[in-house]
Amino acid sequence: MKLLSPLLLLAAAVNASILTLQSPKFTIATKDGQQSRSEPISLAQKPSPLHLSQTDILKLTFQIVDKSSGNGVQPRQVFLRFYDEESGEEGIQPLRVASTGKVKFDLDMSKPPLSIPPTSTAPLEVSLFIGGSTTSTSYSPLKMDLFSLHIPASHPVPPHPDEASFHLLPEIEHTFRPDPKLPPTFISAVFAGAVIAAPWIVLLGLWFSLPSLPLPSLASPSILPFTLSIGAFEFLLYKYWVELKLGDVLFYGAILGGVTVFTGRTALRAVEQRRVGK
Amino acid sequence: MAAPSSSSSSSPVLSLWKAYHQNTSDRLKFIDSFLIFLMISGIIQFVYCVLVTNFPFNAFLAGFSSTVGQFVLTASLRSQVNPENKGVFKDVSPERAFSDFVLGSIVLHFFVFNFLG
Numbered sequence: 001m002k003l004l005s006p007l008l009l010l011a012a013a014v015n016a017s018i019l020t021l022q023s024p025k026f027t028i029a030t031k032d033g034q035q036s037r038s039e040p041i042s043l044a045q046k047p048s049p050l051h052l053s054q055t056d057i058l059k060l061t062f063q064i065v066d067k068s069s070g071n072g073v074q075p076r077q078v079f080l081r082f083y084d085e086e087s088g089e090e091g092i093q094p095l096r097v098a099s100t101g102k103v104k105f106d107l108d109m110s111k112p113p114l115s116i117p118p119t120s121t122a123p124l125e126v127s128l129f130i131g132g133s134t135t136s137t138s139y140s141p142l143k144m145d146l147f148s149l150h151i152p153a154s155h156p157v158p159p160h161p162d163e164a165s166f167h168l169l170p171e172i173e174h175t176f177r178p179d180p181k182l183p184p185t186f187i188s189a190v191f192a193g194a195v196i197a198a199p200w201i202v203l204l205g206l207w208f209s210l211p212s213l214p215l216p217s218l219a220s221p222s223i224l225p226f227t228l229s230i231g232a233f234e235f236l237l238y239k240y241w242v243e244l245k246l247g248d249v250l251f252y253g254a255i256l257g258g259v260t261v262f263t264g265r266t267a268l269r270a271v272e273q274r275r276v277g278k
Numbered sequence: 279m280a281a282p283s284s285s286s287s288s289s290p291v292l293s294l295w296k297a298y299h300q301n302t303s304d305r306l307k308f309i310d311s312f313l314i315f316l317m318i319s320g321i322i323q324f325v326y327c328v329l330v331t332n333f334p335f336n337a338f339l340a341g342f343s344s345t346v347g348q349f350v351l352t353a354s355l356r357s358q359v360n361p362e363n364k365g366v367f368k369d370v371s372p373e374r375a376f377s378d379f380v381l382g383s384i385v386l387h388f389f390v391f392n393f394l395g
Contacts, residue, residue, distance in 0.1 A: 194326075241391045271373055
């Protein structure tokens with residue numbers, strides 16, 4: 001017995017109860033009661049598309065029953081879905097169910113409910129969704145396509161302000177500053193010559209106007225190495241400008257710096273001797 | 279009363295010039311010519327930048343700052359070497375001033391070549 005009860009529960013769950021509709025019917029009538037169309041809704045074959053005008057009222061009635069027992073059921077969730085296949089707009093209308101399972105719904109086109117989606121000339125597919133178990137039994141959910149409905153077109157939906165950001169955005173075109181232009185070669189050559197030549201002319205002119213160039217005898221053996229090391233530094237910097245990398249320059253510079261310290265000390269000591277001795 | 283500065287031989291500018299020539303030693307005039315050389319070089323580069331183009335800008339900055347920096351170093355060498363300033367620079371011998379000048383010039387040249395591109 002103990003092993004049998006879980007199996008019975010499993011069997012009950014597998015055979016969950018099934019809902020069905022009893023006597024579904026729709027009626028299209030005008031306000032003054034004139035009925036233009038009244039048909040039962042066949043669950044096997046969809047009726048021909050319905051057409052509603054501004055003054056029509058669509059009345060929908062059916063009863064939700066348990067398929068096996070035939071008793072009325074009052075599920076908690078009963079919805080009518082209006083779906084426009086072309087634009088993808090849909091509207092959901094909850095329906096009120098009596099305790100006996102009877103449902104009555106009126107769609108008055110002169111006062112359309114808020115659940116109707118914006119429409120164009122395309123038809124709305126109307127389907128019924130039933131779900132939710134009652135307290136005692138659980139029913140498998142039911143979805144049923146009822147009919148196609150043509151209603152008057154609404155105003156077009158104003159586009160959402162953020163609509164554009166959900167589509168492909170226009171390609172970004174960058175505008176760059178135009179490349180700087182070089183001046184004409186002649187002018188640039190004239191100024192290059194001026195910068196290089198003119199100051200040197202002035203300098204040499206001034207130097208040779210002095211009665212005696214106050215240079216210490218640069219070629220003397222105590223001073224020449226110093227001059228050469230300074231010249232070597234300038235040569236190293238020229239090489240740096242042309243081809244060397246920073247690490248190499250610093251390495252060679254350190255070596256040359258050490259050498260220059262020694263040559264400098266001898267040279268300047270000699271100059272000082274000469275100055276003091278004088 | 280100040281004498282008119284156009285024709286009189288005792289005009290201030292002219293007497294300044296004469297005093298400079300008489301009282302400055304040849305060594306200092308040697309350094310002064312170098313200062314004038316640097317000034318002219320800097321002025322011509324600046325005039326080019328203003329008149330023609332400042333492209334490439336880094337080259338202008340490197341060249342101009344090399345003249346300005348060298349001018350500063352040479353001016354400080356001149357003031358330290360001038361025998362009339364010996365009272366101000368008691369601890370700095372002219373040789374020490376010259377070695378400072380050489381070191382400063384080498385560092386300046388290094389930075390200028392870095393920026394020259």
